[in-house]
Amino acid sequence: MNMQTIPLNGGITAYSDQGEGVPVVLLHGFCGSSAYWDEVVPLLAQGCRVIVPDLRGHGGSSARAEQVYTMDNFAGDVASLADALDTERVVLLGHSLGGYATLAFADKYPDKLLGFGLIHSTAFPDDEKGKEGRLKSQQTIKEQGLPAFVEGLIPKLFAPSHVETMPEAVRKAKEIGLGTNPEAAVATLEGMRTRPDRNHILSAAKVPVLLAAGTEDQIVPLERAFSVTGERIEQKRITGAGHMSMMEAPGELTKIILDFIGRL
Template identity: 65%
Template sequence: MDKRYADVNGTRLAYIDRGQGTPVILLHGFCGSSAYYDEVAPLLEGRCRLIIPDLRGHGASDAPEGTYTMEAIADDIAALIDRLNIGRPVVLGHSLGGYVTLALAEKHEDKLLAFGLLHSTAFPDDEKGKEGRLKAMETIREQGLPVFIEGLIPKLFAPAHLETMPEAVRKAKEIGLGTSPEGAVRTLEGMRQRPDRNAVLSAAQVPVLLVAGTGDQIIPPQRTFSVNKEAFQRSQIDGAGHMSMMEAPGELAQAVLAFTAKL
């Protein structure tokens, strides 16, 4: 897919812009890129205008200095929305992208038509999680990004899919290797610092989509479905791990289209 570029907040962001209809911004997870959505995009672009950026430090985007707080990345996306002059889009974030989406909803809800979390959570890291982020930073610094990616990617898929979807696993590793090592470390520090945003979810004045996978070993469904409001659409994908965009693209696309159809 052809990438375009925009300078936002002093950072050059790469993004894909394709399809027609309701503008939907898809944000990828940690050590991912817009390529995470390669299987889903063709299923959505007939009814949505898809804007899929590479977050700072990831894919073909710049990796500026400093900690990548969720607020800083959210400001990148807010600036991109203004830059593209698309009105109020739907923003859906996978994992890290969901943490960014919540920061965006907290600071700029007036810019959003709706938002959603895909295999993500409003909870912050607990102490064990924070410890894990530090270990990951250490691994990248001391042993290199490839060693870290080799350990990370298999955990993102439902165990059964490691056997049945070797191509998808290989592709996810390849995408991960396109991450800037410094960008990965700066993002880990930002994720480690993020606050609890369940209050943001509870206070949402726009429709919200929550998607979880029954086989997700990273963020189990109960951590995604932490707030229950009538206006929320909850979709649980049977058998999917943390990567429904690769493990069950048809079901993820169905959930997104059912959500956007109501807006």
Template identity: 65%
Template sequence: MKTKTADMGGWNLAYTDQGEGVPVVLLHGFCGSGAYWDEIVPLLESGCRVIVPDLRGHGASGSPNESYSMESMAGDIGKLIDGLGLGENKPVVLGHSLGGYVTLALAEKQADRLRAFGLVHSTAYPDDEKGRAGREKAKQTIQEQGLPAFLDGLIPKLFAPAHLQSMPEAVRKAREIGLGTSPEGAMRTLEAMRDRPDRNAVLWETRLPVLLVAGASDQVIPEERTFSVSGETISQQRIEAAGHMSMMETPGILAQIIKNFISGL
């Protein structure tokens, strides 16, 4: 996939853009990159225009010396949507984990630019006290021991326990992708995730179709925190064999869920 860049005013946002049809923007999780979606893109691109950015501080994107709030990151994606001329042909935005927090911020402020949105192994809830303490501990680990040491603790939690042995290549790839994160960007993103607000009201109040995807073996975000809201416009999908990384663990199942959601719009 050929990487392109969009000028964000002093730094560049990296992204890929391929396929034709309904535009779908896929946002990756923390210490990830667009490469998280490598197995999903080929399964969608026959019927969709699939746009996959690297969030600020992650992957091949720049790491600006400024706020990494969910609102700032959502602003980056809004600029990308504008730059690609998707004003008329509104995109579906789906966010994994951190990408889901960004998606919710985008849906809160710029819903009129979206066709639909979704959370993949993500939640509208804010961090609780334990979660906030965990962000601080993670930041301290990166500061004192470096990003590789932090990733050694993070990566095993992302996969269903059974997949750590059965999918060594996927686990290795996730760690390699993580090493492409700017340590400074990772620490700023941890602060932003720690401070993000409760956005369940976005799910309650939206008139847009919403997709919620949870993994039965997710050790990071349990399914009840993903399925926080139900309603006529909300599709809840549970993947039995997945942990936090269905795009790598069960790509065929996740791609089919996304295709079914899009075909129903």
């Protein structure tokens, strides 16, 4: 992707902006980058304007000094970028961590949305076991370094069978993960650990909502992804995909996104 940079909120944000039409913003997951969406963007950009940032401390975007990166921080960065790029209202779709940021955005800036979606994400907060896991992850990064953490994380993101059959995708995801700033990773883990329940944001949404989930997702199981039903909420399951359908089933995910946008 052809990346550009812009000074925003006390740091530098890297992003790509291509295509014309409805503005669609794609947010990647934790220890990811805009490169997660490499196979989806060219397909979407044929009919939409696709804006894909690197979240703070990830990819080409600079880390910020805060000890905690809250989901509101990420949402604020996205809002500032959308304003800088002269988009009045966008379709915001967030993968995993990007989904938590999307919910914070929908909470703070509902008037800036045409629609929004969670891709392999959840409106639930971390449960006690999840919170414990975040603390362990922080400890691993501080004591053993980011590479040790990424090495353990990435295989769990793919459907078990795909770890064997998609070695290239797994390798690419690890490479992307190593581009994360270690202090930013720790600060992001703290933000995820302390994020609130936002199921009420889904329930109260005044715009269409997409919930997409993988049947083989070991990180966010279907019941946590599909936490709310309603006439504005569309639930889509991607059979055989783990937590990374943008790499595991990019064609299917793109079709789901285009169908969703087509119905707005």
